[in-house]
Amino acid sequence: MSSLVPTAIPLNMIKPSVPYEATVLANIDIAPDCPDDVRHIDLDLGDSGLKYMEGQSIGIIAPGLDAAGKPHRLRLYSIASPRGGDAGDDKTIGLCIKRTIYTDDAGNEVRGVCSNHTNDLAPGDKVKICGPIGKHFLMPADATTPMLMIATGTGIAPFRGFLRQRARLPKDQRGPAFLVFGVRHSSALLYDQELRELLTDDGCAYLTAVSAEQKNAAGGRMYVGDRLPELQDAIWQLLAERNIMVYQCGLKGMEQGVEASIQAMAEHHGWDWAELRAALVAEKRWLVDTY
Ligand SMILES: Cc1cc2nc3c(=O)[nH]c(=O)nc-3n(C[C@H](O)[C@H](O)[C@H](O)COP(=O)(O)OP(=O)(O)OC[C@H]3O[C@@H](n4cnc5c(N)ncnc54)[C@H](O)[C@@H]3O)c2cc1C
Ligand SMILES: NC(=O)c1ccc[n+]([C@@H]2O[C@H](COP(=O)([O-])OP(=O)(O)OC[C@H]3O[C@@H](n4cnc5c(N)ncnc54)[C@H](OP(=O)(O)O)[C@@H]3O)[C@@H](O)[C@H]2O)c1
Structure with missing residues (x-):
């Protein structure tokens, strides 16, 4: 019987207080005919040493300050790539992010802080990440489990x-x-x-x-x-x-x-x-x- 779970689940390797600046490799509109803007974003993990498992999340910290003059709080995004990244070389991570836009009660358009930052990123841009976060939503230890x-x-x-x-x-x-x-x-x-x-x-x-x-x-x-x-x-x-x-x-x-x-x-x-x-x-x- 094969086991999918490593002896240790990577967790909080990169702290939010010292985030890593990952480089955007690709930002692809994966629902071009849909009114919502949803992107698959691949990030280069460079020398971060970050490891993760499918089912964990990554934290992203948008640049700038919030209304109280403090750094934006991190937002969580589920990891959309398998452990080791799509190529299995521990160099990348994939995310799937929907742009948050809504109209408030006063009729003003409101743009979510983090998803509007990520979905506007271009290849080569930097994005602050931390994590990985979460250890309860993992694949079964025995891969033959349905x-x-x-x-x-x-x-x-x-x-x-x-x-x-x-x-x-x-x-x-x-x-x-x-x-x-x-x-x-x-x-x-x-x-x-x-x-x-x-x-x-x-x-x-x-x-x-x-x-x-x-x-x-x-x-x-x-x-x-x-x-x-x-x-x-x-x-x-x-x-x-x-x-x-x-x-x-x-x-x-x-x-x-x-x-x-x-x-x-x-x-x-x-x-x-x-x-x-x-x-x-x-x-x-x-x-x-x-x-
Ligand atoms: C564990 C976890 C995993 C997640 N994974 C993903 C993921 O894989 N992909 C993804 O896209 N998102 C994911 N999210 C959601 C993500 O963390 C953010 O909450 C989302 O992107 C919005 O962040 P923002 O900074 O763009 O918006 P914010 O600036 O945080 O604004 C969002 C806030 O605006 C308000 N709001 C939003 N829509 C409306 C509306 N229609 N009417 C009234 N008020 C509204 C709500 O108060 C909401 O909290 C995940 C969340 C969690 C907790
Ligand atoms: N790890 C995580 O926790 C995690 C990871 C990724 C995303 N998320 C969250 O997942 C949500 C996905 O949002 P989205 O904007 O991508 O979805 P969406 O487009 O708003 O909705 C997706 C589908 O779900 C349907 N739906 C609405 N209410 C439902 C209900 N009560 N039961 C079953 N289906 C229902 C919608 O139908 P109608 O709109 O037609 O009613 C639509 O068909 C976000 O809140 C995001 O933060 C969480």
């Missing part, structure tokens, strides 16, 4: 890392992977082509819930939880045997629909969902990173 990954929007970031890491393993050493990805418009299906290619093994599945273009069975907007019944035959037994990792990343609101759907699955099979859920949580098989 994974159910549920994402909304930029919550797809860690799963790109997971699936790229999984693809590095020989076929007989990786378990089945199921991905359910929810976005508003099909133009916002981030990394769609590569996710499809990463999920071609027999028994794997990639489902999308496009809320503004598809309807659920009740005629409402199609959300990730509405897609889960389609996986029932593939995942129920794994859930019942507690032989699967369930990951949710993205909007906080997604949790309720996801849970209702899995609860219905359990009850359909005559199981007490509260008990099964408690066991999944206790065994760290039910992992949530939502905001």
Whole structure:
């Protein structure tokens, strides 16, 4: 049985008080037909020595001062590349960042501090980073463990890392992977082509819930939880045997629909969902990173 978890999980190697100035290698608009501006940003880690695992986050500190005259607080971004970076040479890190822009109650356009800094960066520019941060949203120690990954929007970031890491393993050493990805418009299906290619093994599945273009069975907007019944035959037994990792990343609101759907699955099979859920949580098989 192969193990994916290193003996030590890298953590807070670069402190926010002494951030590292990484260099932007690429800043790619990965949803060009979508009204939202979402970028895949690759950074050169230079001589930082930074190591990370898929599922961890990185801190970014925007330049300038906040309204109180203090340095901006750091913002967290999920790492979108596998450990060692896309090339596996420990030299890069990939992020997936949506530009925050909204209209406040007075009708003024407000631009989020950090995401407007990152998404305007050009190759060669510097960006202050720290981390890595977080150690609870990691891939299973045994890579043959099935994974159910549920994402909304930029919550797809860690799963790109997971699936790229999984693809590095020989076929007989990786378990089945199921991905359910929810976005508003099909133009916002981030990394769609590569996710499809990463999920071609027999028994794997990639489902999308496009809320503004598809309807659920009740005629409402199609959300990730509405897609889960389609996986029932593939995942129920794994859930019942507690032989699967369930990951949710993205909007906080997604949790309720996801849970209702899995609860219905359990009850359909005559199981007490509260008990099964408690066991999944206790065994760290039910992992949530939502905001
Ligand atoms: C663990 C973690 C991982 C994350 N990973 C990612 C990631 O991979 N990609 C990503 O893009 N983001 C991610 N985020 C979110 C990210 O940290 C920032 O919060 C986000 O980019 C906004 O930061 P900002 O500086 O641009 O905006 P800020 O200047 O911080 O402004 C954002 C604030 O504006 C307000 N606001 C925003 N939208 C509205 C609205 N529509 N109406 C009213 N008020 C509003 C809210 O108060 C919000 O807190 C993650 C967050 C966490 C905690
Ligand atoms: N590690 C982390 O914690 C992490 C990592 C990355 C991102 N994030 C967070 O994830 C969020 C993603 O935001 P985004 O702007 O990319 O997403 P978004 O585009 O606003 O939404 C993505 C999809 O989720 C749907 N949705 C809305 N409410 C839902 C609900 N209750 N249940 C299920 N689906 C729902 C949306 O549908 P409608 O809009 O059509 O209703 C849309 O289809 C941000 O808050 C970001 O900070 C967290």
